[in-house]
Amino acid sequence: MKTTPIKSSSMPFSSEDQFRADGNNNVPPPQGYRRFAWRSGNGTNSLLFEQRAVAVNLGLFGALLLASVIYLSLGSVKVAPMAVLQALFGNADMMASFVVQELRLPRLAAAASTGAAFALAGILMQTLARNRLATPGIIGIDNGATAFAVASLVGLGVSIAPPAMALAGATTAAVLTFGLAAGNGTQGYRFIVAGIGVGAVFGAITQLMLARVAIDTANAAYPWTxxxxxxxxxxxxxxxxxxxxxxxxxxxxxxxxxxLLRFKDATASGLGVNVKRRRLEVLLLSVALTGLAVAVAGPVGMVGLIGPEIARSMSSSRSVPVLAATLAGALVMVLADLAGRTLLAPIEIPVGIVTAVVGGPWLLWILMRPQRSFT
Known part of the structure; x- marks a missing residue:
């Protein structure tokens, strides 16, 4: 076969670079992915995006925006959705602006942030343990953070701020859980049982502290717990x-x-993952997110179970849906707090009770489903 050489003077790249670029452009992306390519001084670059993941993330983000507008609209003083948008941009009347910007918007930010943090910590811990039940709320990290934070709130000789105390409590609970499950790592039900036991102990300590302080102090701290x-x-x-x-x-x-951590350690290590280092990083990240979220909203542990489950059911199994779980957790928390504020108004139901009512049956459904691989 006779071939015609390509003159390098007519090309911005050498013939070898052009062959490589043309080869990349001619190779179709994997099924379910879309490739975006562009040319630069170094040649042709490309990025792969999973179409389903993009659609799920955009859908959850759109649902979160819609829920946020409804959240800002409903309450003891109803504000029309258009007035909400005007208030956000400073074009509404004084009453609507005050209700939206001063009363409801900070609480909406708290609901979305805590829900996102709980769900992100949940999917990180589930992936680390390769177990869908291994959320910070179930393995005792929430209760550990709550116990330490309550100690600062009720004034038991501790003056450290609640966020710092919550982080210390979450770290303590995590260390105890991992220590009691020594030999089995984060896999297996021994880790879950140890976490449940640690959470029960810290829950009892919290109740004991509330029982030993003045009734007014205990009543002020109880809704937060x-x-x-x-x-x-x-x-x-x-x-x-x-x-x-x-x-x-x-x-x-x-x-x-x-x-890759969803597979066996040998497989992940063979594919280039420093398993011990990555596990430590994931654990520290999950504990930090849990402690910071508990310092704001208290132990709303079921969000860490519901958010990842929603994201996992909507996404493909090719990767861990980190962003989808974060958005789903924020959406669940916003809707739960909205329900707590409006269902029995003027009586307000704490958001933790609402998520427990929804999350309890969800947990039973997970436990009663036929066993299948975590991945």
Missing amino acids: VGSLNARPSGALQLLMLGLTLGLVAAMALTRSLT
Whole structure:
């Protein structure tokens, strides 16, 4: 076969670079993916996007925006959706602007941030343990953070801020759970049982502290211990939003490693993952997110179970749906707090009770389903 050589003077690349670029453009993307390619000084670059993941994330984000508008509209003082949008941009009347910007918007930010943090911590811990039940709320991390934070709130000789105490409690609970499950790692039901035991102990400590303080102090702290967005410590929400932003960026950077950690350690290690280092990073990230979220809303543990389940049911099994779980957790928390504010108005139901009512049957459904692989 006779071939015609390509003159390098007529090409911006050498013949070898052109062959490589043409080869990349002619290779079709994997099924279910879309490739975006562009040319630069270094040749042809391309990115692969999973179409289903993009559609799911956009759908969840759109649902979250819609739920947020409804959240800002409904309450003891109803505000029309158009008035809500005008208030957000500073074009509404004084009453609507006050209700939306001063009363409801900070609480909406707290609901979305805590829900996103709980769900992100949940899917990280589930992937680490290769177990759908291994959420921070079930393995005791929530209760550990709550016990330490309550110690600062009820004034038992501790003056450290609730976020710092919640982080210390979450870390303590995680260390105890991993220590009691030594020898089995994070796999198997021994890890889950150890976490449930640690959570029960910290829950009892919290109740004991509340029983030993004045009744007014205990009544003020009780709604927070069951999960509520009413009593948010000053500065805790800003710290959570900063931690959530950094945590989500870190989790997205760990997506490939998280996907491989679902397999056996030997397989993940053979594919280039430093298993011990990645596990430590994932654990620290999950504990930090849980502690910061508990410092704002208290132990709303079921969001860490429901959010990842929604994301996993909508997404493909090719990768860990980190962003989808985060958006789903924020959506669940916003809807749960909206239901708690409006269903029995003027009586307000703490958001933790609403998520427990929904999450309890969900947990039973997971337990009663036929066993199947986590991946």
